[in-house]
Amino acid sequence: MFDNLADRLQSVFAGLKSKGRLSESDVDAAMRQIRLALLEADVNFQVVKDFTARVRESAIGADVLNSLTPGQQVIKIVLDELTRLLGGAPSKLVLSNRIPNVIMLVGLQGSGKTTAAAKLAFLLRKKGKKPLLVAADVHRPAAVDQLEALGRELQIPVWRGSASDAADAVAVARTGVRAAIDDMRDVVIVDTAGRLHVDEDMMAEAAAIKAAVKPDQILMVVDAMTGQDAVNVASAFAEKLDFDGLIMSKLDGDARGGAALSVREVTGKPIKFASMGEKPSSLEEFYPDRMAKRILGMGDVVSLIERASEAALEDELSDEDAARMAQGKFTFDDFLTSIKQMRKMGGLSAIAKLLPGMGGQQLPVEAMDESMVNRTEAIIFSMTPGERAHPRIINGQRRARIAAGSGTTVVDVNRLMKQFEQTQKMMRQMTGMAGGKKGKKAGRGKRGGNNLPFSFQ
Numbered sequence: 001m002f003d004n005l006a007d008r009l010q011s012v013f014a015g016l017k018s019k020g021r022l023s024e025s026d027v028d029a030a031m032r033q034i035r036l037a038l039l040e041a042d043v044n045f046q047v048v049k050d051f052t053a054r055v056r057e058s059a060i061g062a063d064v065l066n067s068l069t070p071g072q073q074v075i076k077i078v079l080d081e082l083t084r085l086l087g088g089a090p091s092k093l094v095l096s097n098r099i100p101n102v103i104m105l106v107g108l109q110g111s112g113k114t115t116a117a118a119k120l121a122f123l124l125r126k127k128g129k130k131p132l133l134v135a136a137d138v139h140r141p142a143a144v145d146q147l148e149a150l151g152r153e154l155q156i157p158v159w160r161g162s163a164s165d166a167a168d169a170v171a172v173a174r175t176g177v178r179a180a181i182d183d184m185r186d187v188v189i190v191d192t193a194g195r196l197h198v199d200e201d202m203m204a205e206a207a208a209i210k211a212a213v214k215p216d217q218i219l220m221v222v223d224a225m226t227g228q229d230a231v232n233v234a235s236a237f238a239e240k241l242d243f244d245g246l247i248m249s250k251l252d253g254d255a256r257g258g259a260a261l262s263v264r265e266v267t268g269k270p271i272k273f274a275s276m277g278e279k280p281s282s283l284e285e286f287y288p289d290r291m292a293k294r295i296l297g298m299g300d301v302v303s304l305i306e307r308a309s310e311a312a313l314e315d316e317l318s319d320e321d322a323a324r325m326a327q328g329k330f331t332f333d334d335f336l337t338s339i340k341q342m343r344k345m346g347g348l349s350a351i352a353k354l355l356p357g358m359g360g361q362q363l364p365v366e367a368m369d370e371s372m373v374n375r376t377e378a379i380i381f382s383m384t385p386g387e388r389a390h391p392r393i394i395n396g397q398r399r400a401r402i403a404a405g406s407g408t409t410v411v412d413v414n415r416l417m418k419q420f421e422q423t424q425k426m427m428r429q430m431t432g433m434a435g436g437k438k439g440k441k442a443g444r445g446k447r448g449g450n451n452l453p454f455s456f457q
């Protein structure tokens, strides 16, 4: 998403930073460029106008022009305004004391409701909740099966209505809440039917479900790829049905992203979640400040660390393993685990986007190359268990066999061996820095953290 916008804004900033002093006309020129960049990203016209006016006012008013680092200060002002535009403080999903809590999802056809329902259930379960998914989309026959398949994959139960209410969305929702009570589930997530356009039928059905189950939260799913349209649709929903918050879906797409930037300002409704892919784990709580930093190419190290610790926790890296690795006793099996973790974090390019100053593009080509990671994996798979555990035995003959087995060359294998030795050495040095015998403790300290053997240089 935002790649183009991020590039454009960063080049405006580079121009500002290179100047020792800024004049009012420098600021005006920068504002013109920012305005164009936002309009090209499909941000609502009025929103752009207000945004640049506010930035200009702060920049001129805050004595920025007389400061020693005017460029930096303008960037800070843009960051603050962008954060504000995206909602300011994060608006987290707050569950009430009511059991079960009912969350209803609404939105146009194909916006991502059904997948978002499953992703949300997955996220809430990670937080210790016991969700029940309710398939109240009775219009499209495959919709119920789709939710059921997702539920099966995640091992989260799905309610599809009793035989008598299968064609009645309101009845499915109502009996779903009852089923949740019987089954001691504490959150009910109701998936509803979408339509191609905002129409009376859809609104009437959504209103009827709302009246029947009195949801604690109605979340509207908005497809970020649909640009300005998404904002108009969200406004119509806000007016006709009213809802509590937004889920922006498909933020991983390459559309211009303007909808995500305008929708909060235009509808007044907070973005609560961002969906960045098709995987169940791709739904994230939305943090306006982090998103603003990503757009401005400042990276999002907090999200990166969170992803790393989640990936590590899922792999249940044991204390012993962590301690052993920290002492430099690192094997090719550990290397494989790290690759797996990295994939869970969204792969190299996703990680790169979260790193400050990287914004994706500036990474060395080799480090960006996912195919290199695949090749590494293939080489390790071609090693015997003994070789993986004791890499020192891998002599020239074995290297030739491994290269042939993995469809690579001896040069590739040698390169990996070298990289592996360097990683081992680096880990030993890090342990050394932590102070000899304390290595074990340092290892434990790494638990839940990132133990990727790759460096980004």
Ligand SMILES: Nc1nc2c(ncn2[C@@H]2O[C@H](COP(=O)(O)OP(=O)(O)OP(=O)(O)O)[C@@H](O)[C@H]2O)c(=O)[nH]1
Residues within 6 Å of the ligand: 107, 108, 109, 110, 111, 112, 113, 114, 115, 116, 137, 140, 143, 193, 194, 195, 249, 250, 251, 252, 253, 275, 276, 277, 278, 282
């Ligand atoms: N890349 C990407 N694809 C997504 C995302 N969210 C949903 N999709 C895809 O978008 C398509 C539509 O998603 P659904 O969840 O079925 O949409 P829906 O709103 O339930 O659609 P209807 O039931 O027809 O109204 C599916 O192919 C999803 O996999 C996302 O964040 N990123």
Ligand SMILES: [Mg+2]
Residues within 6 Å of the ligand: 113, 114, 115, 137, 143, 191, 192, 194
């Ligand atoms: Mg659906």
